[in-house]
Amino acid sequence: MLNNPVWAALTGPQACFAEAAGNAARYQPEIAPFAALSDPADPAAWRDLATITDYAVLTGPPITPLSGWETDRVTPGVQMIGQSMSGVEDPDAVPLTEKDVPEILDLVARAEPGPFLKRTIDLGRYLGIRDADGRLIAMAGERFRMPGWTEVSAVCTDPEHRGKGLGARLTLAVAAGILARGELPFLHAVHDNENAIRLYGRLGFTHSADVIFASYRYSAH
Incomplete structure (x- = not known):
């Protein structure tokens, strides 16, 4: 699969x-x-x-x-799997819903995590972190889902808020939800996004395949 x-x-x-x-x-x-x-x-x-x-x-x-x-x-790109990782729920991560889509698309335009359309949010659980003013500054969620596996996707942070560990926190929070269902998380990254690949490795993902x-x-x- x-x-x-x-x-x-x-x-x-x-x-x-x-x-x-x-x-x-x-x-x-x-x-x-x-x-x-x-x-x-x-x-x-x-x-x-x-x-x-x-x-x-x-x-x-x-x-x-x-x-x-x-x-x-x-x-x-590369595919990475989280067969032996542990997720961590985040108290600051809030569920994103259809009403948040305009804000999500605005964040996607600034952070460029890859394809995200008006109804991509229908594919699974999406979580976001907001700043003190309530502005959406980071998010991650679920995209491809198949028997036993769900992809962590759309991990992105507003450029003004990078370096604070928000992407790592949200990746672990989304993974926690996947693991709680008895599934395993996996993800994709473009091959030259070395920072993201190193981060996912530190979080417990391992290289599965070149894609x-x-x-x-x-x-x-």
Whole structure:
């Protein structure tokens, strides 16, 4: 499952958020930009993908597109798992809800943690920390969820408040919720975000695999 997490999520616990056709599936457009194939080496799966979208973001091992798809952008990354870590609830971390989405999107624009859309918050539990004036300054939450595993995602801190350990606290708090359900946390990071990778290592995550985050465009007509 970990080598194809989006497929495992969209055909498992998060099937309610999927648009699917045959051996391809994607998240509903306002949820997340990610799509998946049951087998990226199967030309039929790429043909199925073309029936539901002409632009897709995939993650996993290196992928060679087939059947009229062209690579738009590829970013190397790493996958890390928390099989032996302990989460820590944080008394200052407050649950974020749909009413907080405008603030969340504002924070995402400043902190740039990766894709986050209007309904991404529907995927799981999101927590935030606010400053003394009530302004949202840090957050983290859950994204891909598959049997036995949930991804920690959107870990970000306002640039003015970095260096205070807020990201670490929220990562541990989100992990605590995942572990309490009897699941294990995992996460992804781009390969050159060395500070984040070191931080996750200190928190108890270990390297699982090298992955890519890649976008593909369908050009055949």
